[in-house]
Amino acid sequence: xxxxxxxxxxxxxxxxxxxxxxxxxxxxxxxxxxxxxxxxxxxxxxxxxxxxxxxxxxxxxxxxxxxxxxxxxxxxxxxxxxxxxxxxxxxxxxxxxxxxxxxxxxxxxxxxxxxxxxxxxxxxx
Numbered sequence: 001x002x003x004x005x006x007x008x009x010x011x012x013x014x015x016x017x018x019x020x021x022x023x024x025x026x027x028x029x030x031x032x033x034x035x036x037x038x039x040x041x042x043x044x045x046x047x048x049x050x051x052x053x054x055x056x057x058x059x060x061x062x063x064x065x066x067x068x069x070x071x072x073x074x075x076x077x078x079x080x081x082x083x084x085x086x087x088x089x090x091x092x093x094x095x096x097x098x099x100x101x102x103x104x105x106x107x108x109x110x111x112x113x114x115x116x117x118x119x120x121x122x123x124x125x
Contacts, residue, residue: 026108029068029096033112036064037092040075041116044090050082061092069094078113089115 044057058075065073071094079089093111 025097026110029108030110030112032065032068033092033094033096033110034114036061036073037090037112037114038116039064040090040092041088041114044077045088045116046119053077053082053088057088057090061090065092065094068096070097071095079115082118084118084120086118087115088118089113 040057040061043060044053047053047056054075054077057077058073061075062073073092073094075090075092077089078091079087082088091111091113093109096108096110
């Protein structure tokens with residue numbers, strides 16, 4: 001009787017553990033995405049011009065999310081312009097591994113946004 005219980009319960013317990021790990025990856029991905037949005041906004045806000053700001057924001061986000069996202073990292077500016085005394089806001093999104101590891105291939109795209117004030121002492125050269 002004991003053997004039958006183990007045969008029935010072992011796969012259920014293994015599946016439960018895999019689901020916990022998958023949801024842990026989603027939570028970890030959310031934290032990583034929030035951090036990447038923060039770093040991207042800060043990296044962009046200290047640049048001297050708009051084009052460099054977007055390039056540096058993209059580079060910072062991609063560096064943070066290299067081992068978290070399964071596809072390309074999208075970085076776009078959601079604030080208007082690049083004038084002094086304004087905010088530089090970026091939105092970062094990518095697809096997280098999540099539940100694919102247990103065979104449930106549901107695309108999970110997460111998005112995070114962050115704002116950083118344009119640094120008055122930003123780079124001039």
